[in-house]
Amino acid sequence: MSVENVPDPKIIDPGDVILRVTSTAICGSDLHLYGGFVPAMKKGDIMGHEFMGEVVEVGRDVKNLRSGDKVVVPFTISCGSCHHCNVEEFSLCDNTNPDAEACEAAYGAATAGLFGFSHLYGGYAGGQAEYVRVPYAEVGALKVPRDIEDDKVLFLSDIFPTGYMAAENCKIKPGDVVAVWGCGPVGLMAIKSAYMLGAERVIAIDRFPERLAMAKDQCGADVINYEELSVLEELKKRTGGKGPDACIDAVGMEAHGTGLQYAYDKTKTVLMLETDRPIALREAMMACRKGGTISVPGVYGGLLDKLPFGAAFAKGLTFRMGQTHMQKYMKPLLAKILEGEIDPSFIITHRIKIDEAADAYEKWQKKKDACVKFVIKN
């Protein structure tokens, strides 16, 4: 990872705008690219899919934006007119991934293009930059009030809608207990959202004290440090023996673990005999109550070993997952921010300049300096 000078982006398609980026964040998904877990990155690729800024140039087909507008851009690039966009499955858009063949070969079908997310997802230049080209801007870029601080609305670009969709996928009913693996930015947003959607109690699982403290103090969750307690035993104990009604895996493919299981997955991924380390997912499948739901916002990339599918079958579990259908959630969640129901900026621990970005990646990967979220300010 390095910070380099590159040519400024230009309008290529009449549906583009050029954005001067004012704030951009580093995401847990960036770590999967940084860690080499997602193939199809090329030298010189520009990272970044969580960004906002000021429109400085507008393509001739973009009718709803003007130079000077302040906008937040979703990480999914969607055409707004294909079947999937029409049914609000924006991350499954049929038309925005120029690498459709590679994606089809890997997954059986191509999904939407994503900013800064490898040549499986279109190879689009990302927004951890001073300027970025935003294709299909009319469908994606959301205008926000000029006087609102960037920090309050920046996370509409990904993690707030992602946490919200993860909670919505749990189909929460009054009295429900939701367990959330991972107290990173996505997990914390999922906890907040689960309460907004009516969960009675959220139990959050991680090992970093600063993250568990945020889950407890800022989001109102009960917490479990998985290095100190057995997660399966604790969840049973805290739910009267039946298990949580819904389980959210906000960890994804690079889970950490204790004991033999972690050694197994580490060795198999190093030997390329397995692509992902599904430690949190296995635990969620075992913990979930009969008839419950597993919601997976955490990203998985390929082939997972030793998933207790028999347990999922026997208990009749429902699985919901995927990249977030961003454009469906941005407007209603902006309204919640403007009404004061939530201020997602509480997760920001580090504000940096772009020159410090390469160093920030290293810190973020190792969770040094008690970091929870890095925001780059231009």
Ligand SMILES: NC(=O)c1ccc[n+]([C@@H]2O[C@H](COP(=O)([O-])OP(=O)(O)OC[C@H]3O[C@@H](n4cnc5c(N)ncnc54)[C@H](O)[C@@H]3O)[C@@H](O)[C@H]2O)c1
């Ligand atoms: N679905 C989407 O559209 C979408 C969008 C954004 C991010 N994501 C994904 O969500 C996941 C989380 O992102 P983030 O930004 O919060 O990342 P993060 O790296 O900050 O958070 C992951 C957290 O999981 C914890 N963890 C690791 N192993 C664990 C285990 N076995 N049990 C419990 N906790 C464990 C880590 O300590 C860490 O706090 C990533 O996989 C990311 O790619 C998905």
Ligand SMILES: [Zn+2]
């Ligand atoms: Zn992200």
Ligand SMILES: [Zn+2]
């Ligand atoms: Zn589409």
